[in-house]
Amino acid sequence: METIETPKAKTGTDDVYHAYMQRMQASFTKAAQALDVLFYVDVDDLFESYLAALPQEQRQYHNCNCCRNFVNRYGNLVTIDGEGNLHSLIWNPDDAHEPMYSNATFAMKGLVEEGKVGGVFASSLPWWGTSKTGIWEHMSLMPPAKHVYRSLTKSDSEYMAEKKEDLRTVAYALSQYPLPLLDKVLQVLDSDKLYRTEKVEGPAKWLHGLQKSLSVVKGRRRANMLWKAVGEAPAGFCHPRSSMVGTVLDDLAAGKDFEQVKASFNAKMAPLRYQRPTAAPKAGNIEQAEKLVAQMGIADSLKRRIARLDEVLLHAFWTQSQAPGTDDKAGSVFGHLKPKATKVLPALAIPPKVITWVKFLATVLPAAQQVEYLTTAGRRNFMTFVTEKVDGSPQILQWDNPYSWFVTNAGSLARDHDLPSNAFVNVPGIAGMPYTWGGGKYSHFGESVAFLLDGASSESNSLCLFPEILKSELHEVRATIEAYSQAGRMELKSGAAVAIRLTGHDGRIQFGPETFRVTADGVQTLYSIDRWD
Numbered sequence: 001m002e003t004i005e006t007p008k009a010k011t012g013t014d015d016v017y018h019a020y021m022q023r024m025q026a027s028f029t030k031a032a033q034a035l036d037v038l039f040y041v042d043v044d045d046l047f048e049s050y051l052a053a054l055p056q057e058q059r060q061y062h063n064c065n066c067c068r069n070f071v072n073r074y075g076n077l078v079t080i081d082g083e084g085n086l087h088s089l090i091w092n093p094d095d096a097h098e099p100m101y102s103n104a105t106f107a108m109k110g111l112v113e114e115g116k117v118g119g120v121f122a123s124s125l126p127w128w129g130t131s132k133t134g135i136w137e138h139m140s141l142m143p144p145a146k147h148v149y150r151s152l153t154k155s156d157s158e159y160m161a162e163k164k165e166d167l168r169t170v171a172y173a174l175s176q177y178p179l180p181l182l183d184k185v186l187q188v189l190d191s192d193k194l195y196r197t198e199k200v201e202g203p204a205k206w207l208h209g210l211q212k213s214l215s216v217v218k219g220r221r222r223a224n225m226l227w228k229a230v231g232e233a234p235a236g237f238c239h240p241r242s243s244m245v246g247t248v249l250d251d252l253a254a255g256k257d258f259e260q261v262k263a264s265f266n267a268k269m270a271p272l273r274y275q276r277p278t279a280a281p282k283a284g285n286i287e288q289a290e291k292l293v294a295q296m297g298i299a300d301s302l303k304r305r306i307a308r309l310d311e312v313l314l315h316a317f318w319t320q321s322q323a324p325g326t327d328d329k330a331g332s333v334f335g336h337l338k339p340k341a342t343k344v345l346p347a348l349a350i351p352p353k354v355i356t357w358v359k360f361l362a363t364v365l366p367a368a369q370q371v372e373y374l375t376t377a378g379r380r381n382f383m384t385f386v387t388e389k390v391d392g393s394p395q396i397l398q399w400d401n402p403y404s405w406f407v408t409n410a411g412s413l414a415r416d417h418d419l420p421s422n423a424f425v426n427v428p429g430i431a432g433m434p435y436t437w438g439g440g441k442y443s444h445f446g447e448s449v450a451f452l453l454d455g456a457s458s459e460s461n462s463l464c465l466f467p468e469i470l471k472s473e474l475h476e477v478r479a480t481i482e483a484y485s486q487a488g489r490m491e492l493k494s495g496a497a498v499a500i501r502l503t504g505h506d507g508r509i510q511f512g513p514e515t516f517r518v519t520a521d522g523v524q525t526l527y528s529i530d531r532w533d
Contacts, residue, residue, distance in 0.1 A: 016098050018137060023095035025141055031079070031089055033144045037231040038089065038122075040076045041115030046108070047071040053107035055100050066138040070129035074141065076112055077121055080228040084221030086113045090141075117224055120163040120231045122149040122156040152296045153473045166238035167230045173240040174211055174226075177249050182208040185248050188261060200244045202444025203237045207245060234444050235398055235472045281479035289477035296473065300390035302484060304463040306492040307385035307403060309428070309452060312499075315403075315437050316429030316452065323369045324520075352515050352526035357449065357502055358533040360516075365430070370519040372424040373451055373500055374526075379411030381511045383450060384458040385434070385497035386490065397469055399442050403434035405450075406464040407501065411511055417498050418457040424517055426454040431499070447504030447532060451516070456498035463488035504532035 032038065043049075047068040051059045077089040091109040096102040126148050129140030149156045185204055210229050214222050230238055240246050244265070251261045281289070293299055313319055355364070365371075388402040397404060414421045429452045435442035465485035467478040474481060503510050513530035 014137065016101075020095060020098065020101050021137065021139065023097075024090065024092070024139075027092045027095050028089060028141055029144060031092075032147055035079055036146075037120060037228075038147060039078050039080055039086075039227060039231060040118050040121045041078055041086065041112055042118040043076050043111060043115050045072065046075045046111070049111055050075070050104055050108055053104035055103075058100050064136070064138065066130040066133060066136075066140075070139040074128050075108065076115065076118075078112060078115075078117070080117070080224050080231075082225075082228075084217055084224040084228070086115070086117070086224060088112045116220065117227045119160055119167075119227070122159050123147075124149045124156045151473070153292065163230060166233070167227060170207075170210075170230055170233075170238050170240070171226065173207065173246070174214065176241070177207070177211070177253075179208075179211050179215060181249060181253060182211055184252055185245070188248060188252070188258065191258075200248075201446070202234070203240060203243060204245045204248075206233065206237050206444070207240050234442065237444075281477075281483050285477055286480050289480035292474070292477055296394065296396075298394050298396050301388060301393035301396040301402075302463070302465065302481070303389035303393075304386050304404075304465065304488070304490060305389040306458050306460070306490045307387040307497040308492070308495050309454070309456070309497045310495070311387065312385050312403070312431055312450075312452060312497040313429045315434075316431040318365050318368075319429040320370060320427070324367055352528035354513070354528045354530055356531045356533050357504070357509075357529050360527060360529055364518055364520075364527065367520040368518045369521075371427040371430070371451070372517040373427055373453060374424055374515040374517065375414040375419055375421055377413075377421045379408075379413055379511065380514070381407060381501045381503070382412045382414075382417060383407045383499050383501040384460070385450075385499070386460075386464050396465075396471055396474065397434075398471055399435040400438050401434055403437075404464060404466075404469055405434065406460055406466075417453075417496070418493075419453065419455065419498075425456075427451045427516070428454055449502050450499035451502070451514075452497065452499045455494075456496050457493045458496040458498050459489075459491040461489055462486050463490060502529060502532070 050071050051063060054062055075090050078086045079089060080086060088109045091105045091112060093102065093105050093109065096105040123143070127140060127142050130138050131140040132138065149159065151159065154162070182204075186208055189201055189204055206229075210226070214225060217225060236243065240249075248261060248265060251264055256264075293302070383405050384407075386404045386406060393402065395402065408416075414425075419425055431450050431452060433445065433448045433450065435445050463485040465481050467475065467482070470478070470481070500514060501510075502514065509530055509532070513528045516527050516529065518525050518527060
């Protein structure tokens with residue numbers, strides 16, 4: 001928890017002002033902590049309006065350059081709600097108990113909330129404003145840590161300018177792609193005929209939803225909603241015309257039939273081509289990459305290794321060790337004593353019960369004491385988790401942990417991971433994908449779940465540093481990073497974090513249904529998970 005320290009004031013009027021500043025800090029911290037993005041409105045010389053709203057006899061007392069600079073720079077901060085309405089982050093009437101501040105606060109709140117959004121706000125300063133000079137206390141705030149802008153490649157002003165360009169780019173795309181065309185794109189992506197559409201469904205649905213929501217509002221509220229969408233958009237969503245979404249939209253707008261759209265899309269989405277450089281990096285790109293890596297301090301972050309099973313189990317939402325009946329009873333005298341083992345009744349020789357993953361999660365897992373995966377002789381969707389080789393390296397992935405993954409595009413065999421074929425392999429835990437471990441912010445990567453497997457090994461002839469999972473700052477040097485990745489190798493002969501991956505794309509389970517044997521209450525039952533939901 002952050003500690004807020006406001007300079008002590010003198011007596012009399014200063015005590016009132018000090019109390020007002022404390023309440024302003026508390027309400028601002030509470031509001032800003034719940035927000036991911038802050039915005040500002042364009043208002044000329046806001047401080048003059050503040051002084052004018054104060055009683056005449058108080059204006060000279062409150063007139064100073066420190067407070068003027070604070071109000072003009074931070075007094076125009078707002079948040080935008082889902083309806084496109086603005087809400088001031090600084091001027092809260094509940095903070096102003098005294099009449100002279102109450103009137104001014106109401107006036108400033110109204111002025112700011114009627115303003116025109118100028119852009120996304122970012123500041124690298126840990127304290128906003130000058131808190132005290134001599135014996136005088138001034139308007140100032142300590143922002144929550146999440147709102148102190150940190151980047152080794154862009155200044156806060158460069159970032160704010162970049163978001164303005166994003167707004168221009170998105171606005172132009174919306175003018176070129178009407179809602180009926182976006183409806184058609186979603187139909188194409190939902191057709192189950194295109195390859196790896198999960199990579200573009202997120203941006204497509206985002207653009208479609210934005211166009212639809214903006215179609216029912218006009219004027220200032222529409223502009224505000226557009227700013228809110230751009231400010232909160234995931235990385236890569238604000239350039240639809242230069243993305244795969246734009247490729248499909250342009251093909252449909254040009255009158256191409258479905259087979260032509262499909263062929264173009266599948267060719268560009270091939271795993272060895274999608275966002276991947278097709279030629280060796282040029283000398284200039286290598287030099288640029290060297291400078292960028294040094295600037296960001298991420299030389300160690302590029303070193304990768306296969307993750308161990310025990311590491312990933314820490315992030316699993318179900319583990320065998322947490323299954324019913326596996327924990328000692330808290331406070332029990334005899335809880336450490338194990339009763340006579342219950343005889344497990346084997347699964348009957350009948351076909352597995354067909355079930356969706358969502359239903360399996362809700363109705364089977366809560367009582368499951370053991371889960372086992374039935375391997376086959378064919379290729380399946382085995383995946384391997386990857387993590388940092390040097391602990392504590394700066395993050396280079398889009399999400400806030402060092403874990404990623406790789407799969408073989410055509411699937412891999414059980415024996416490729418030293419697992420037996422046509423046999424049940426123990427599942428010690430089930431985990432979500434790394435981009436879900438910190439919450440749902442990166443859900444546009446798709447729905448997937450990983451059944452971790454005991455006794456597996458894995459290897460890769462690259463470091464699996466794929467452009468689509470790296471921070472956007474590294475996109476401009478992806479050719480050099482790709483070459484670096486391809487020159488590396490990873491291997492873990494035992495205890496590797498290998499899993500069978502189920503994906504929710506189009507509701508299907510990739511490579512067909514997967515069979516699991518679940519032990520619950522001494523009874524084994526076979527389940528075939530064939531769909532996500």
